[in-house]
Amino acid sequence: MPWPDLRTFLAYLEEQGDLLRIREAVSWEYEIVALTRQTSDLQGPALLCERVVGSAFPVLSGLFAARRRVAQALEVPEERLYDLYREREERPITPVLVDSGPCQEVVLHGADIDLYALPILLHYERDGGRYITAGMQVVRDPVSGQRNVSIHRMLLLDRNHLSVYAPPGRHTRAVIERNLDAGRPTEIATVIGSEPALQIATQARVPLGVDEYAIAGGLRGAPLELVRCQTLDLEVPATAELVIEGRTLPGASCADGPFGEYPGTYSAVKQAPVLEVTAITWRRGAIYQNALTGMPMTENHWMMQPAATAMVWREAYKLCPEVRAVHVTPGGAARHHVVVSIKKRHDAEARNLALALLAAPLGAKQVIVVDHDIDVFDPLQVEWACNVRVQPDRDVIIVPNLYSPTLDPSAPAERTSAKMAIDATAPLGRLEEFAPARIPNFERYDLRRYLAPERAAGRSGR
Numbered sequence: 001m002p003w004p005d006l007r008t009f010l011a012y013l014e015e016q017g018d019l020l021r022i023r024e025a026v027s028w029e030y031e032i033v034a035l036t037r038q039t040s041d042l043q044g045p046a047l048l049c050e051r052v053v054g055s056a057f058p059v060l061s062g063l064f065a066a067r068r069r070v071a072q073a074l075e076v077p078e079e080r081l082y083d084l085y086r087e088r089e090e091r092p093i094t095p096v097l098v099d100s101g102p103c104q105e106v107v108l109h110g111a112d113i114d115l116y117a118l119p120i121l122l123h124y125e126r127d128g129g130r131y132i133t134a135g136m137q138v139v140r141d142p143v144s145g146q147r148n149v150s151i152h153r154m155l156l157l158d159r160n161h162l163s164v165y166a167p168p169g170r171h172t173r174a175v176i177e178r179n180l181d182a183g184r185p186t187e188i189a190t191v192i193g194s195e196p197a198l199q200i201a202t203q204a205r206v207p208l209g210v211d212e213y214a215i216a217g218g219l220r221g222a223p224l225e226l227v228r229c230q231t232l233d234l235e236v237p238a239t240a241e242l243v244i245e246g247r248t249l250p251g252a253s254c255a256d257g258p259f260g261e262y263p264g265t266y267s268a269v270k271q272a273p274v275l276e277v278t279a280i281t282w283r284r285g286a287i288y289q290n291a292l293t294g295m296p297m298t299e300n301h302w303m304m305q306p307a308a309t310a311m312v313w314r315e316a317y318k319l320c321p322e323v324r325a326v327h328v329t330p331g332g333a334a335r336h337h338v339v340v341s342i343k344k345r346h347d348a349e350a351r352n353l354a355l356a357l358l359a360a361p362l363g364a365k366q367v368i369v370v371d372h373d374i375d376v377f378d379p380l381q382v383e384w385a386c387n388v389r390v391q392p393d394r395d396v397i398i399v400p401n402l403y404s405p406t407l408d409p410s411a412p413a414e415r416t417s418a419k420m421a422i423d424a425t426a427p428l429g430r431l432e433e434f435a436p437a438r439i440p441n442f443e444r445y446d447l448r449r450y451l452a453p454e455r456a457a458g459r460s461g462r
C-alpha cells in the first residue's frame with residue numbers, strides 16, 4: 001500500500017527509529033540547517049523540529065538525507081532503487097480529482113496572508129535571504145494544457161511575495177515565458193509536504209507535457225488524489241500539508257541569490273520572476289518541510305540521483321545494449337560526473353558512448369566509461385581503471401563549449417562548459433591483460449580460521 005500522506009510515512013520512520021523529534025526550541029536562522037547538515041553527513045534520521053522560534057509550524061528537514069529513505073518512499077529495497085525507479089517512471093498513472101481534502105482545512109486570503117508566519121529557513125552565510133527549498137511548483141502549460149510539477153527555491157520577499165528560481169531550460173521557466181509572450185501572469189501553486197513519492201517524482205527528467213503527478217502515481221503504484229485550488233485553475237494533492245497559491249507579476253523581477261547550491265558553492269545573483277500570493281491553505285497541524293542542499297551529499301542530491309541515473313541509462317542503452325551500470329557520482333553533485341560500465345563489443349564503443357553522454361540532456365561534464373568488471377559505485381575501482389587502462393593522450397577527449405548545468409562556478413559562460421570523456425576500458429578482447437592479478441583457489445583459504453573470534457566476525461578488535 002502506497003503512503004497516503006506525509007504523516008503516515010513519518011510515523012513509519014519513527015517506528016523504524018529513523019525520525020528524530022527535537023522538542024527544544026530551535027531557530028530558523030542557520031540552526032535547523034546545521035543540524036540537517038550533520039544528520040546528512042551521518043546518514044542519520046530525518047529531523048522533526050517541533051518548536052521553532054517565531055513560528056507555530058513544526059519543521060521537517062532532512063527527510064531524504066539518507067538514500068534508504070528515498071527507497072522507503074517508493075517501498076523498494078535500497079539496492080534495487082535505481083532499476084525500479086526507472087521501470088516505474090515509464091508507467092505513469094493519471095491522478096484523480098476529489099471534492100475536498102485536508103490540505104484546505106485552513107484557508108487564508110487577502111490581508112490574512114503573512115509568509116512571515118512560516119518558518120522559512122536561512123541556510124548559508126552569504127545567502128540573499130530566507131528560502132523555501134522543498135516547495136513543489138505546480139503550473140499549467142498554456143500550449144499543451146498539461147501540468148508540470150517541479151521543485152524551485154523561493155526567496156521570501158515580503159508578507160505576500162516570493163521569487164521563483166527557475167533558470168532557462170526548466171519547464172516552469174518555459175511556462176512562465178510562454179505566458180509572458182502573451183502578456184499573461186503564470187498561476188503557480190506551491191505544495192509543501194506531500195506523500196513522499198511525489199517529492200521524488202518532481203525530479204523526473206521527462207519532456208514538458210508529461211505530468212509529474214502521473215509520474216508520482218507510477219512510482220507509488222496508485223493515482224494521486226487531487227483537489228482544486230482555492231484561487232487558481234490548478235490542482236494540488238488532497239493530503240498536502242501546506243499550499244501557497246499565487247500568480248507571477250508580468251514584467252516584475254527581483255534579485256535572487258546568492259544561495260548555497262547543490263554543487264556546494266554559491267549561485268550568483270540573478271533576476272527572477274516575482275510571485276504574488278493569492279491564498280495560503282493548510283492541513284490542521286501542518287508540518288512545514290525544508291530540504292537541505294549544498295555540498296554533496298544532501299537530500300537534494302539523493303532526490304535527484306534516481307531520475308538522473310534513469311536518464312543516463314536510457315541514453316546509454318540507445319547506443320549500447322550491453323550497458324551494465326550507471327553511477328551519477330556524489331563528487332559530481334549527482335549530476336555533473338557520470339561513470340558507466342559496459343561489456344564492450346567494438347573498440348570505439350566506449351568513446352562513442354562517452355561523447356554521446358556528454359551531449360545528452362543531463363549536461364554531464366565528465367563521463368568515464370569502464371569495463372563490466374569494474375564496480376561503478378566503488379570510487380577506488382573506477383580510479384584504478386583510470387590508472388591502469390588509460391593513456392591520457394589517447395583516451396581522454398576534451399570538447400569545448402557544450403551545453404551544461406547552470407550552477408557550475410567554473411563555467412566560462414552561462415549553460416556552457418568544456419567537457420571530458422575518459423575511455424577507461426581495456427582494448428577489445430584483451431581485458432585479461434588488464435585484469436587484477438588473482439590468487440588461484442583464493443576461496444579455498446580462510447584467514448578467519450586463524451583470527452580471534454571478534455576479528456573474524458568483522459569487528460575491529462581495537
Ligand SMILES: Cc1cc2nc3c(=O)[nH]c(=O)nc-3n(C[C@H](O)[C@H](O)[C@H](O)COP(=O)(O)O)c2cc1C
Nearest residue numbers: 150151152153165167170171202203204291300303
Ligand atoms: C530539494 C531540491 C531543490 C531544488 N531546487 C531547484 C531550484 O531552486 N531551481 C531549479 O531550477 N531546480 C531545482 N531543483 C531541481 C529541479 O527540481 C529538477 O531538475 C526538476 O526535474 C525540474 O523539473 P522540470 O523537468 O519539470 O523542469 C531542486 C531539486 C531538489 C530535489
Ligand SMILES: [Mn+2]
Nearest residue numbers: 148171207208
Ligand atoms: Mn517537467
